[in-house]
Each structure stands twice: as structure tokens, then as C-alpha cells.
Amino acid sequence: MKLNRFLIRYYPPGIILEYETRGQQRIKSIDLLHLTPETNPDELLEEIRQSERLITESRAEQVKQLILRLQQKLGQQDHHRFCFCKELKAHILPLTNVAFDKSGSRFITGSYDRTCRVWDTASGTELHKLEGHKNVVYAVSFNNPYGDKIATGSFDKTCKLWCAETGKCFHTFRGHMAEIVCLAFNPHSTLVATGSMDATAKLWDVESGKEVATLTGHTAEILSVYFNTVGNQLVTGSFDHTVAIWDVATGRRIHTLIGHIKEISNVQFNWDCSLIVTGSMDKTCKLWETVSGKCVATLGGHKEEVLDVCFDLSGQHVATASADGTARVFSATTHECLVTLEGHDGEVSKVCFSPQGGRVLTASSDKTARLWDVQTGVCLHVLEGHTDEIFSCIFNYEGNTIITGSKDNTCRIWY
Template identity: 85%
Template sequence: MRLKRFLLRYFPPGIILEYEQAGNFRTKSIDLLDLTPQTNLDELVSEIMQSEPLITESRAEQVKELVFRLQQKLAQQDHHRFCFSKELKAYILPLTNVAFDKSGSRFITGSYDRTCRVWDTASGTELHTLEGHKNVVYAVAFNNPYGDKIATGSFDKTCKLWCAETGKCFHTFRGHVAEIVCLAFNPQSTLVATGSMDATAKLWDVESGEEVATLTGHTAEVLSLCFNTVGSQLLTGSFDHTIVIWDVASKRRIHTLIGHTGEISNVQFNWDCSLIVSGSMDKTCKLWEAASGKCVATLGGHTEEVLDACFDLSGQLVATASADGTAQVFSAATHQCLARLTGHDGEISKICFSPQGNRVLTASSDKTARLWDAQSGECLQVLKGHTDEVFSCVFNYEGSTIITGSKDNTCRIWY
């Protein structure tokens, strides 16, 4: 094995190694999820060298410099206030979902008008209209980090795969017998997973367009799904109150996570694939051990349904959003509630962390999105201007741009 070069990953902190093995180029990552501006550089570099044979003594100074750059990025104080930039009014019917590509230079919107549109973030101009679905386009995704393909899932029971550069349709995935409501690319961009109201999830081959597997066992709609960071496992969350962990290679069920007493609203792995978070209509969020499928904590405190739940990128914090109009931030390690976010006048349907993990963004039926301090729970900014429910909010990779999507048929860009 011969090390070729290093790449930095700012969020979450890590160093990617590109190396050559038997004539093939490969990559592996050194995750530095516990890195802080106070971490002792010499001790950390020594630990890295002990655990990673590709990094020899001659590379020590180079690694030290890279870790120092990651520390500098973490130490940057984020006092950024977002300013409204543009409103995009291309639709005559409500939007459904919004997603950025990895660079943040483009984003996509799905709509009740049966199309998906590709936008240039900086100018707000429409690059492509992806037409062909015969019903609502509900789920949309880029194949990040590559960003050269787009998947769209529709109430017409099909998923389509598109070229992000030209807008050409590569494949139409047919096989579900009810609406497709969630989808995801695996990290390698070789598979698309779709979840449907028909109580199944399916895996599709990106290259050939063929169905690879039908994952059966749920007894109600599959409303949420998520690949782990390495793409070896898939989570499905269902209205049957359960979550299933699937092995992608064998297409077999590994664990069924039982404990919720209401429909599952969202499921997600943390970065190192050790934990799973689930939000439920039973007013709770649960943390599960991915390896054993055991429930390790039930995070309460909400008086109405939990509509969304997520980890920050490092996997150290959990955020929950509820129909009771509040959100909460918990420690993933201690399960303690660190902050309660109060101020919205309506249910909160979406929540996400900034890439840095120090800010939380919420979208509410009160026609606003809000930006919060993740540690103190202080509301830092109210993003106003929409004239109907805000159901989608998302940061770009750098955390410098926000898109909000609303039932008022518009989305807004904030810098």
C-alpha cells in the first residue's frame, strides 16, 4: 500500500487518505469526531500514527498541519446572521421537498405540479425542469458527494433517475404498487433505496436501472429510510411503529427495533454508525444501539407527536421537533436535555443542525423558520416572509446558505 495524498473533511472533522493497493486507488477516512480547538496536537498525531500504518514518521508534520487546519475551522466563531436573498416563485402548486448538492451550488425542489426543478443557488435561476412523473413529486435527492445524479420519487409509484448536468432521465424504476414517499442514494452512489405506502422498501441498481431487492416485513407504510455512512446497512421506519435494520449485501433483516407505540416519523444513523435515532407519533424519540438493536434511551419532554429527529454531523447531539411547537437538543452520550427551543406559534415539522453543530434550524406551520443556539437554546434569528406553513429547511455543506420551502408555493434563499 502506498499513500498518494490527503484530503481534508471539515464536517464532521476528518482526514481522507487516498492510497494505491495492487494497482487500484482506494480511500479510507480517519474520523476525528471528538476534535476540539483545545485538543493536544502532538498527542493526537501520535495516536493516529499508531493506529494507521499508512502514516509514517515522514508524514507526521503534514498530518499535524492538517489537524491544525481542522482545529482552526472548529474555532471559527459563527456570528453569521442570514439575510434574505431571493424568493423563487416558479410553482403554481405547493413544493414538497428541497435538497442541496454537496457543494451547495445547486439545489432541487419537488412539487405537487409533478416536476422536479434544478436551481442555481447563487443566481436563483432555474437550470432544468425534470418532467415525466404523472403525479406529485414527493421525495428528491442528489447522489452526494458526487452530485451528478438526481433521484425523484412520486405518488405515481415510480422513482426516476436523472442526469444532474443535462436533465436527461436515465431510468424509471417501476415495481412499487403505491406512492413512493422517501428515497436515498447509498454513499457509493451505486444504489437507490425507495420507501413506499405499499409497506415495502426497494433497492435499485443505479447503473442498470434494475430492481436489486424488495425488502418486505413491515405491515404499514415505510415513511423514512437512511443508509449508514459506509452503505452496508439500511434503516426503514414505518407506520407499523417499528424500525428495521437491513444488511444491504445480503438484503436480509438484521434487527427489528420494537418499543415505540406510535407511527415512526424519522430514522437516522449517526456518523460512526453506532447509534440510531427515531422520532415517533408516540411523543418520544428513542436512541438505539445499531450493533445489538437495543433501545438505550427514550427521550421525552414533548406533549405532542415528534415529527422529526436528527443527529448533528459528529453524532454527539440529537435534536427533536414536535407538533407541540417546541424543539429539544439532547446529548447523545448522557441522554440529558441540553436545551429546549421555545418560540414558534405552530407545530415544527423539520429540524436540522448546521454542519458545525452549533446551530439548529427549525421549520414551522407558523410561517417562519428559526435559527437557534444549540447549547443555550436561544433563538438567534427568525426567518420571516413566507405566507404559509414552512415545511422544509436545509443548510448547505458550509453552513453559509439556507433554503426554506413553503406551502405558499415558493422557496427562499438566505445567505
Template identity: 80%
Template sequence: MKLKRFLLRYYPPGIILEYEKGGTVRTRSIELLDLSPESNPDELLSEIRLSEPLVTESRAVQVKQLILRLQQKLGQQDRHRFCFFKRLKAHILPLTNVAFDKSGSRFITGSYDRTCKVWATASGLELLTLEGHRNVVYAVAFNNPYGDKIATGSFDKTCRLWSADTGRCFHCFTGHAAEIVCLAFNPQSTLVATGSMDTTARLWDVETGEEVATLTAHRAEVLSLAFNTLGSQLITGSFDHSVAVWDVASGRCLHTLEGHGAEVSNVQFNWDCSLIVSSSMDRTCKLWAALSGQCVATLDGHTEEVLDVCFDLSGQLVASASADGTARVFSTTTHQCLVTLEGHGGEVSTICFSPQGSRILTAGQDSTARLWDVRSGVCLQVLEGHTDEIFSCVFNYEGDAIITGSKDNTCQIWS
């Protein structure tokens, strides 16, 4: 094996090793999820050298410099205050979802008007309109970190794969018998997973456009799905109250996670692939051990349906959004509710952590998005201007820009 170069990942902190083996260039990661500005870089370097043979003595100084750079980034205070930059009359009908590319320089919007649009973040200019679907474009995604392809899932029962640079449609994936409502690229950008109201999920080959597998285990609509960070497993959440864990290589169902008393609204892996979180209309979230499929904890406290849930990048916190008008932050170790975020004037339908993990972004029925301090639960900012419900809101990779997409047919850029 020959080490070619190091790549730095800020969120969550890690060092990527690019090396050559048998004439093939490969990568593997040194995960530094517990790194803090107070960590001893020399001790950490010693631990890395013991476990990673590619980090030889001649590379030690370089690795220490990378650790120090990561610590400097972690030590920067996240005090950015977001200012309204631009309102885009994005579509002629309500927006469904928005998503950034990895660099944050572009974002996409899906809409009930049957199109997906690509926008330049810095200028707010429309770059591309992706046309071809015959019904609502409900799910959209870039193939991050590459950012050269876009997948769109539609109520017309198809998923389309596009060039993010030219707008050319590479493939139209057909086979679902009902609306496609969720999708995701695997981390390697070789597969697209789609989830449908027809009770199945499907895997599609990005290169050939062929269907790789049909995943059948659910008895009702598949509403959410997610790959783990290795791309080896996929999870699906369903209206049948269950979560299924799939082996991607074989298409085999490894576990069916049962215990929720109502529909599952969202599912997600944590970064190190050890935990799964699910949110449900039964007013709870559940933590599951990914390896065994056992329920680790039930996170309760909400008085109405839980509509969205997410991990922070360290995997130490879970945030939930509810129809009761609040959001909550839970510890994944103690399973206790740490703070309750109160202030929205209606149901909170979407939630996400900032990349730094120190802030939370929520949005919902009251036409506002809100920025919260994770530790104190204090509302730092109210992002106003929409005239109808906000369906989707996201941070860019650096955490210094936000896009909000609304039922009022517009999206707003905050920077």
C-alpha cells in the same frame, strides 16, 4: 499499498486517505469526531501513526498541518447572520422537499406540480426542469458528495434517476405498488433506496437501473429511511410502529426495533454508525444500539407527536421537532433534555443542525423558519416571508446558506 493523497473533511472533522492497492484506488477515513481547538496536535498525530500504517514518518508533517487546518476551522465562531436573498416562484403548486448538492452551488425542489427543478444558489436562476412523473414529486436527493445525479420519488409509484448536469433521465425504477415517499443514495452512489406506502423498501442499481432487492418486514407504510455512513446498512421507519435494520449486501433484515407506541416519523444513524435515533407519533424519540438492536434510551418531554429528529455530526446531540410547537435538544450520553426551543406559533415539522453543530434550524406551520443557539436555546433569528406552512429547510455544506420550501409554492434563499 501506496498512499496517493489526503483529502480533508471539515464536517465532521476527518482526514480521508486515498491509496492504491492491487491496481485499484480506494479510500479510508481517519475520524476526528472529538477534535477541538484545544486538542494537542502532536499527541493526536502520534495516535494516528500508531493506528494507521499509511501515515509514515515522511507524511507526518503533512498530517499535522491538516490537523491544524481542521482545528482552525473548528475555532471559527459561527456568527453568520442570514439575510433574505431571493424568493423564487418555484412551482405552480406547493413544494414538498428541497436539497443542496455538496458544494452548495445548486439545490433542487420537488413539488405537487409533478416536476423537480434545479436552481443556481448564487443567482437564483432555474437551471433545469425535470419532467416525466405523472403525480406529486415527494422525495428528492442529490447523490452527494458527487453531485452529478438526482433521484426523485413520486406518488406515481416510480423513482427516476436524472443527470444533474443535463436533465437527462437515466432510469425509471418501477415495481412499487403505491406512492414513494422517501429515498436516499448510498454513500458510494451505487444504489438508491426507496420507501413506499406499499409497506416495502427497495434497492436499485444506479448503473443498470435494475432492482437489487425488495425489503419486506413491515406491516404498514414505510415513511422514512437512511443509510449508515459506510453504506453497509439501511434503516426503515414505518407506520407499524417499528424500525427495521437491513444488511445492504444481502437484503436481509438484521433487527426489528420495537417499542414505539405509534407511527415512526423519521429515522437516522449517527456518523460513526453506532447509534440509531427514531421519532414517533407516540411523543417520544428512542435511541438504539445499531449493533445489537437494543433500545438505549427513550427521550421524552414532548406533549404532542414528534415529527422529525436528527443527530448532530458529532453524534453527541439529538434534536427533535414536535407538533406541540417546540423543539428539544438531548444528550446522547446522559439522555437528558439540554434545552427546549420555544417560539414557533404552531407545530414544528422539520429540524436540522448546522454543519458546525452550534446552531439548529427549525420550520413549520407558522410560516417561519427559526435559527437557534444549541447551547442556550436562544432564538437567534426568525426567517420570515412565506405565507403558508414551510415543509422543508436545509443548510448548505458550509452552513452559510439556507433554503426554505413552502406550501405557498415558493422557496426562499437566505445567505
């Protein structure tokens, strides 16, 4: 094996190795999920060298410099003060979803007006209008980290694959018998997964546009699909109260996660693929062990349905959003509730962590989004100005831009 070069990954912290073996180019990552500004870089370097033989003595100083750069980035985290930048009257009917590309230079919006639009973040200029769906465009995604393709899922039962640069439609994926409500690219951008009201998920080949597999077994609509970071497993959450883990290569169901007593609202793997988090209308969130499929914790406390749930990028924290008007942050290891985020006057439908992990962003039916400090639970900023409920909020990769999407047909950019 021959090491060609290193790449640095800021969120979550890690070092990517590009190497050659038997004439084939490969990559592997060294995840540094527990790195802090206080970590001793020499001790960490030694630990890495003991477990990774590609890092020889001649490369040691280079790796140490990468560790120091990561620590410096961590030390800068989350002091950004967001200000309203611009409002885009994006669509003639309400928005359904928004998504950034990896660089944050572009974002996309889906809408009830049957279109998806591509925007330049800095100028607010519309770059492309993706037309062709015959019903609501409900789910949208870039194929990050590449950002050269866009997938759109529609109530017209199809998913379309588009060129992000030109707006040309590459493929229309047909086969679902009901509305498509969620989708995801795998990490290598070779597959798209779609989840439908027809109780199935499907895997589609990006290159050929052909269906690869139909994942059957759920008995009600699938509301959430999520690939793990390796790309070999997919998790689906359904209105049948269950969650399924699937082997992507074979389409075989590995585990069914049974324990919730009402509909699933969202599902997600943590970064190292060891845990799955699920949110449910039964007012709880659960953590599951991926390998065994066993429930390792039930995170309670909400008085109404849990509408959204997510891990931070390091996998150390879980955030929940609820119809009770609050959000909560839990420890993924001790399972205790660390802070309750109180202040919204309506249900909280979306929650996400900043890439650095020190902030939480929430979206609410009270027409505001809020930015919170993870450690203290203090509300740092109220993002006001929308005239109807906000049901989408996202950070860019650097964590210094926020987009909020609203039922008022607009999205707002915050720097």
C-alpha cells in the same frame, strides 16, 4: 500499501487517506469527531500514528497541518448572520421537499405540480425542469458528494434517476405498488433506496436501472429510509411502529427495533454507524444500538408527536421537532435534554443542525423558520416572509446558506 494523498473533510472533521494496495485504489477515513480548537495537535497526531500504519514519520508533519486546518475551521464556526436574499416562485403548486448538492451551488425542489426543478443558488436561475412524473414529486435527492445525479420519488409509484447536468432521465424505476414517499442514495452512489406506502423498500442499481432487492417485513407504509456512512446497512421507519435494519448486500433484515407505540416519523444513523435515532408520533425519540438492536435511551419531554429527529454530524447531539411547537436538543451520550427551543406559534415539522453543529434550524406551520444556539437555546434569528407553513429547511455544506420551502409555492434563499 502505498499512500497516495490526503484529503480533508471539514464536516464532520476527518482526514481521508487515498492509498493503493495490490494495484487497487482505496480510501479510508480517520474520523476526528471529538476534535476541538483546544485539542493538543501533537498528542492527537501521535494517537493517529499509533493506529494508522500508512502515516509514516515522513508524513507526520503533513497530518499535523491538516489537524491545525481543521481546528481553525472549527474555531470559525457558526457566527454567520443570515439575511434574506431572494424568493423563488418555484412551482405552480406547493413544494414538497428541497435538497442541496454537496457544494451548495445548486438545489432542487419537488412539488405537487409533478415536476422537480434544479436551481442555481447564487442567481436563483432555473437550470432544469425535470418532467415526466404523472403525480406529486414527493421525495428528491442529489447523489452527494458527487452531485451529478438526482433521484425523484413520486406518488405515481415510480422513482426516476436524472442527469443533474443536462436534466435527461436515465432510468424510471418501476415495481412499487403504491406511492413512493422517501428515498436515499448510498454513499458510493451505486444504489438508490426507495420507501413506499406499499410497506416495502426497494434497492435499485444506479448503473443498470434494475431492481436489486425488495425489503419486505413491514406491515404499513415506510416513511423514512437512511443508509449508514459505510453503505452496508439501511434503516427503515414505518407506520407499523417499528424500525428495521437491513443488510444491503443480501437484503436480509438484521434487527427489528420494537418499542415505539405509534407511527415512526423519521430514522437516522449517527456518523460512526453505532447508533440509530428514531422519532415517533408517541411523543418520544429513542436511541438504539446498531449492533445489538437494543434501545439504549428514550428521550421524552414533548407533549405532542415528534415529527422529525436528527443527529448532528459529530453524533454528539440529537435534535427533535414536535407538534407541541417546540424543538429539543439532547446529549447523545448522557441522554439528558440540554435545551428546549421555545418560540414558534405552531407545530415544528423539521429540524436540522448546521454542519458545524452549533446551530439548529427549525421549520414551522407558523410560516417562519428559526435559527437557535445549541448551547443556550436562544433564538438567534427568525426567518420571516413566507405566507404559508414552512415544511422544509436545509443548510448547505458550508453552513452559510439556508433554503426554506413552503406551502405558499415558493422557496426562499438566505445568505
